[in-house]
Amino acid sequence: xxxxxxxxxxxxxGSSNTIFIADRGYESYHIFAHVEQKGMFYLVRAKDIxxxxxxxSLKEQLPCKDIFxxxxxxxxTRKQTKEVKNNxxxxxxxxxxxxxxxxxxxxxxxxxxxxxxxRFPISDSTYECIITNLPQNIFPxxxxxxxxxxxxxxxxxxxxxxxAIGLTRFHSKKMEYIKQEIWARLTLYNxxxxxxxxxxxxxxxxxxxRYQINYTHAIRICRYFxxxxxxxxxxDVEYLI
Numbered sequence: 001x002x003x004x005x006x007x008x009x010x011x012x013x014g015s016s017n018t019i020f021i022a023d024r025g026y027e028s029y030h031i032f033a034h035v036e037q038k039g040m041f042y043l044v045r046a047k048d049i050x051x052x053x054x055x056x057s058l059k060e061q062l063p064c065k066d067i068f069x070x071x072x073x074x075x076x077t078r079k080q081t082k083e084v085k086n087n088x089x090x091x092x093x094x095x096x097x098x099x100x101x102x103x104x105x106x107x108x109x110x111x112x113x114x115x116x117x118x119r120f121p122i123s124d125s126t127y128e129c130i131i132t133n134l135p136q137n138i139f140p141x142x143x144x145x146x147x148x149x150x151x152x153x154x155x156x157x158x159x160x161x162x163x164a165i166g167l168t169r170f171h172s173k174k175m176e177y178i179k180q181e182i183w184a185r186l187t188l189y190n191x192x193x194x195x196x197x198x199x200x201x202x203x204x205x206x207x208x209x210r211y212q213i214n215y216t217h218a219i220r221i222c223r224y225f226x227x228x229x230x231x232x233x234x235x236d237v238e239y240l241i
Contacts, residue, residue, distance in 0.1 A: 002028050003099070009034045019043055019134070021151045027053055027131060029076055029092070030100050032113065036133065037102070043132040043147055048119075055117055055129050060089050062117060066127065069118045069141055076111040078103050118144055157189075164219045165189050192222040199238055213241060 005026055012018065019041045022031075027046045035042040047053030055062070061072045075091050077084055078100075084091040094100050102111050118130040120141060130144055139147070162168050165185045172178050196218045218241045225237050 002026060002031055005031055006034045009038060009040075012038070016040060019147065021147060023151070023155070029054070029094070029113065030098075032115065032131070032133070033100065033102050033111065036113070041132070041134050043130060043134060043144065045148065046117075046129040046131045048127055048129050053129075054115075054131060055119075057092070058089075058117070067120055069116070069136065071114055071116050073112065073114045076100065076103060076113060077109055078105055079109050120145065160215050160219065161185065161189050164216045165192075188223070188226070189219075191226075192219045195222060195237060196241060199241055217241070 002025075005020075005022065009020060009031070016039050018038075020031075020035055020043070022042070022044045024045045024047060026044050031044070032042055046055050049055050049059055049062070058072050058074060062068055062070055076094055077091055078094055078096065080093060084093060094103065100111070102108060114133070116132050116134065116136065118132065118141060119127050122128050128148075130148060132139075132144065134144070165188060167182065167185050170178050170181050172181060192215075196213050196215065200213060221235070221237055221240045225235060228234060
């Protein structure tokens with residue numbers, strides 16, 4: 001998955017103001033470097049300071065506080081010299097198995113990386129950690145929270161696409177037919193989303209209270225509408241949803 005994200009970053013040709021937002025599991029020096037090399041920005045949810053993630057490995061450079069918003073600098077290398085081994089707070093040794101294409105032992109032995117590490121409470125006893133390279137003067141803590149929250153809609157969309165639409169299983173074995181199934185399901189998802197969104201707009205105008213649509217049932221109704229034969233009378237899809 002990290003390799004796939006690096007490929008997506010490399011082939012992306014949009015604005016330099018682009019921010020790549022990702023969940024835990026994409027907390028990787030390799031991904032951060034790919035975004036930096038494009039001159040763009042990243043915002044990635046990270047493991048907490050007590051876990052075995054990047055923030056935990058650099059906690060010596062962070063304040064001994066529950067809440068912080070600090071810049072940390074680390075030099076990545078594959079060298080294992082005395083200088084490197086004696087300064088673990090300054091250097092991070094990447095093993096040969098760890099992918100990082102901007103390093104080698106001869107022409108590019110070191111890669112300096114500066115990261116902003118943010119930790120804030122989400123309840124009385126739990127905290128969220130974010131690693132980013134967004135500037136503090138433009139993106140203070142509140143904006144970082146807002147940006148990360150925006151990806152939740154993508155998370156729910158993937159859930160509906162995988163389970164309600166049925167993108168967890170394929171009928172084909174050949175790559176071109178699998179791609180065909182993916183595009184067909186994406187088209188179906190967009191069809192269902194357009195209908196349900198238009199209903200939400202109507203409900204908001206006509207009703208006193210805000211109602212939430214059951215997307216799983218809505219998708220089933222839309223699929224039934226598309227599957228009925230021409231001689232049958234089509235159902236009132238909006239009414240049923």
